[in-house]
Structures are given as C-alpha cells and as structure tokens.
Amino acid sequence: MNSPVVVVGGGITGLAAAYDLVEQGREVVLLEADGRLGGKVNAGPIENAGLPFDVDMAADGFLARQPEVVELCHELGLGDQLVAPTGAQAYIWFDGALRNIPSPSVLGVPFEIEPIEASDLISAAGTADFAARIDAPADPLVGDASVGEVLRPRVGAEVFERLIDPLLGGINAGEADKLSINAGAAQLADAARVGGSLRAALRAQVDANLAAAAGPVFNGLEGGNHKLIDALGAALGDRVHTNTAAERLERSDGGWRVWAGGQCIDASRVILASPSWVTAGLIAPFAPESAAVLAGIAYGDAVLVTFVIDKSRLACSLDGSGFLVPRSQDLLMTACSWSSSKWAHYDDGTHAILRVSAGRSDDTRWVDMAQADVVDTLRGELVTTMGLDGDPIARVTEWRQSLPQYRPGHLERCDEIDAQLAAEAAGLTVAGAQMRGLGLPACVRQGRAAAQS
Numbered sequence: 001m002n003s004p005v006v007v008v009g010g011g012i013t014g015l016a017a018a019y020d021l022v023e024q025g026r027e028v029v030l031l032e033a034d035g036r037l038g039g040k041v042n043a044g045p046i047e048n049a050g051l052p053f054d055v056d057m058a059a060d061g062f063l064a065r066q067p068e069v070v071e072l073c074h075e076l077g078l079g080d081q082l083v084a085p086t087g088a089q090a091y092i093w094f095d096g097a098l099r100n101i102p103s104p105s106v107l108g109v110p111f112e113i114e115p116i117e118a119s120d121l122i123s124a125a126g127t128a129d130f131a132a133r134i135d136a137p138a139d140p141l142v143g144d145a146s147v148g149e150v151l152r153p154r155v156g157a158e159v160f161e162r163l164i165d166p167l168l169g170g171i172n173a174g175e176a177d178k179l180s181i182n183a184g185a186a187q188l189a190d191a192a193r194v195g196g197s198l199r200a201a202l203r204a205q206v207d208a209n210l211a212a213a214a215g216p217v218f219n220g221l222e223g224g225n226h227k228l229i230d231a232l233g234a235a236l237g238d239r240v241h242t243n244t245a246a247e248r249l250e251r252s253d254g255g256w257r258v259w260a261g262g263q264c265i266d267a268s269r270v271i272l273a274s275p276s277w278v279t280a281g282l283i284a285p286f287a288p289e290s291a292a293v294l295a296g297i298a299y300g301d302a303v304l305v306t307f308v309i310d311k312s313r314l315a316c317s318l319d320g321s322g323f324l325v326p327r328s329q330d331l332l333m334t335a336c337s338w339s340s341s342k343w344a345h346y347d348d349g350t351h352a353i354l355r356v357s358a359g360r361s362d363d364t365r366w367v368d369m370a371q372a373d374v375v376d377t378l379r380g381e382l383v384t385t386m387g388l389d390g391d392p393i394a395r396v397t398e399w400r401q402s403l404p405q406y407r408p409g410h411l412e413r414c415d416e417i418d419a420q421l422a423a424e425a426a427g428l429t430v431a432g433a434q435m436r437g438l439g440l441p442a443c444v445r446q447g448r449a450a451a452q453s
Contacts, residue, residue, distance in 0.1 A: 003268040004268065005029075005267060005451075006030075006031065006256070007028060007031070007271045008031050008273060009039070009272065009275075010030055010038070010039065011037075011039025012039060012041055012443045012444060013432040013433070013444070013446055013447040013450075014274075015030070016072065016448050017271050017273060018030045018239065018240075018451075019235055020448045020452065021451045028236070029239060030239055031241050031244045031246050032241065032242045032243075032244065033244065033274075033278075034242065034243070036242065037229050037242065038226060040399060041225050041228070042058060043055060043057055043224040043226040044057060044395075046393060046395045047393075049351070051308065051351060051353075053345070053348075055306055055346065055355075056226070059225055059439075059440060060225060060342075062225070063217065063218060064215055064217060066439070068441040069440045072228070072444055073221065076235065078228065081222045081223065082222075083219065083222045083343065084218065084220075085220065085342045085343055086341065086343070088321045090320055091323035092163065092326065093323050093325045093331070094326060098316070098385070100119045101324075102115035102116045102121070104206050106191070106202050107185050107187055110130075111199040111202040116130060121163070123158060125158075126156060126158030126159065130155055130156045134154065134155060134199045135199050136154070137196050138154060138195055138198065139195055140192070144182045144183075145408055146176075146177055146179055146181065147184065147185050147188065148175075148177030149177075149181075149408075150188070152177075155198070162328075164176055165326065166324035166326045168184065169334075170335050172300065172403055172406070172438065173301070173360050173402070173403040174361040175360065175361060179405075180406040180407055180410045180411070182410070183410040184406045190205065220343060222345045225440070244261045245261075246258055249428070254266060254268065255427050256268075256428070269428075270427060271447075272430045272431070273432045273446075273450075276297045277294070277295055279430055279432075280292070283421070283428060286424060286428070287424050287428075290416070290421060294417070298405040299405065300359065300361040301364055301366075302358070302399045303358050303366050303397070304355055304356070304397045306339075306353065306354070306355050306395045306397070307353075308353055308392055308394075309354075309390055309392035311340075311351065313388065316386040316387055318340070320338060320341065321342040322336050322337040322338045323336055331381050332374075332378060333357065333381050334357050334358055335357045336356045336357075336385070336386070354386075361405055414436055418430075429453055431446040431447055431449070
C-alpha cells in the first residue's frame, strides 16, 4: 500500500490540497495544530445581538472572476448558496466627511479626471498633478518594485495617499509604499509593464474585463464563508486530525516521515500549508536557505471589531458598502464594512452590522491596548464618522501575525524556495498565503496546484 500524502495545515490552502488529492483517489492525512479547521476563515454568533445568524470573523467574500473558489463551491454542492454583494458604492473618510471613490478605477487607481473632480477628495492642485502624470509616457516596468515606486510618479502623492494606499495597504494590513507590485497588485503590474500612458493601459484593462465579464466581480456564501470550510471538512472526514501539530520531518526510503502528536506517519509527499514560521522550522534541516527566507517574512497584525446596533441609531444613511480611512486621518480604524448593506443575508431589517478593522504593519497601537479600550476607541470613531448614537454590541476578533507582507522580489524568492526544495528535499512542497496570494482564490489555486504536482 502506498504511503499517504501528508498535508500540514488545515487552512483553506491545506483543505483545498487535501480535497484535490482525495478526488484523485490518493490516501491523505491532514494535520491541523488548532482545534478547528479554516485558519483565517471563521464565523460565529455575536452574543446578545439578537441576530439569527452567524457573522464572518474575517473575509466575507472573494473574487468571483478568479474562478477557483466558485468552482470549488460547485463541486461541494454549494453552488446554489453563492451570492453577490449588493453593488453599493464604497467611500473614503477624509477631512470630516465620507467622499465618493472615483470610478472607474483599478485597485484604487483612477484614470479619468471628471470622477476625481466630482469626488471632492483630491484638491485642485492634486487633480492637476494627476492629470499631468497619468498620460505621461513611462518606461515599461521591468522586474519588480514596490507599488509606491511604480505609481507615485504616475499619479501623484494625493491620489496615491488618499486612494491607493488606503485600499492596498488596508487589504494587506501594510504599506503600499513597501508592497511588491507583482505579488500584491498584479493588475497594476501588468499595466505598468505596458509602458507609455498609464491611463491607456488601465482603460484597456477595464474594457477587456468588461468584454469578458460574466457574472459578479465578487461572491460570498449565504450564511458566511465558513460554509466552505465546513463542506471541505465533511468531505475529508476522518482524514483530518485537529489538535495535532507537525513536530518534525525525517527522510525515509519511501519519501518522508512526519512526527506529530508523538507518533510517526510515513508519507510519500508532504504539502506544507502552515504559517511561514512553522514551515521554516520543519524544512530547516533540509533546505536552510529556504527556511531562512520563510522565517524572514514579516506579518501584519489586524483586529476586527464587529458592532451591531439598531439602524435608527446611526446618522449615516448606510447607502453603500462601507468606507476606507487614509492613514493621514489619524484614526485607529483602517476600514468599516457595512455588512448589513453589503450582503442581503446579513440584513435582518433592523440591525446595522458594522465590521471595523484596525492595524497596519506600521501601526500596531491596538496590539498594546486592552480589548475594551480598542472597542471604546473604535466606537468613538464611529460616532465621528457615522454619527453613532448609543452603545452597540461588539465582538472582537484578533488576527495576530495574520497577513504576510510581500516585499519587492517576493515572487522570485518563492521561485527560489520551490527550486531548492525540488533539488534538495524532493517531495516537500510549500504553499499558502505566505507564498503566492492572500485571497481565497489564490490560496485554493495554490493548494490544488500542490496536490497536482
């Protein structure tokens, strides 16, 4: 009998890898150190809020035009539970008001002048600066660079700091000035590699996407994304071992031995979908250079506070999906998602569900605060930004070391890890958010690719 493939890590990447292997007819053992599956995909009730449903504690949606998660949902029988957000617009909080985000745009980068002028977000001088830069001919991007290095010269400081950094920095709990454009903003990298006018490249990209569009840009699952985790766990059954951490690896004649829970598992292959520091410790004896690269990946810490309050206690009309906050506004919050307006399955007709995020790699104030102080601070900021009147029910979800920071050259370093493992530790594969993408589609794609290797 062939030895199983051992998958280390029961987040979405590891689950997707294990599921794909089972579909191939392979024997699989999945090890998860935590007591539950899903990693950073989780949901649960909000105590004393009066809601008849659970609410996501992290990602509440995913890109639908990257097909990996949509396809997986259909395979698992969840296709009829796929839902699209309402399509309501998002805002930017700036200088005491919620302001429209100019559209059209690509990852926060606008390319038409009139919507910028109408947004009342960029000054006349900033708009003129943008207009002078967006059509200026530029050399094609070669290799990798930070988003800031590429885009600041092409859009100007105001547009970058008030639109691009709040979006990309917020998604990654980091700084767009330090984010690899290839790893963290591939659409913008593609546009920059064209050279010439950035406006022309972005406009062509949007036109091509519109021509190819079929269905919504984003999807979620009615009832929450944790349904995907539950379905994968059910499909894997007793192949899953929670509360079981991989302790060390050893070579064997037939492949590898994995020590976990004081026992040894013979494995034909090992897919490592664990956090980078865990993976680094496991591969260090066999691929020390790759282990050092993984151990050196910085992570951002984020906190998500979900507030629930009667809609009548808000001065804001909730006619949108939420708002982003530029770092110049000196608020603790980085974003506020109006989940009850964004998703129909979170609207009970009475309550506003507000998911407020805080934390960036360069702003760790919340880490040293008591949870009650975090809640009080963010509640006060909702008073300022949305006219909150009253004491909402709050649930705090901390995500420490949750978001790997992709620095320029990140994808090249990932390629080097793959090459070193193939040469020096054949049968070990590294996948997950620390490698080639944070979003659910990217993680599912990596997991299934690892299973197919």
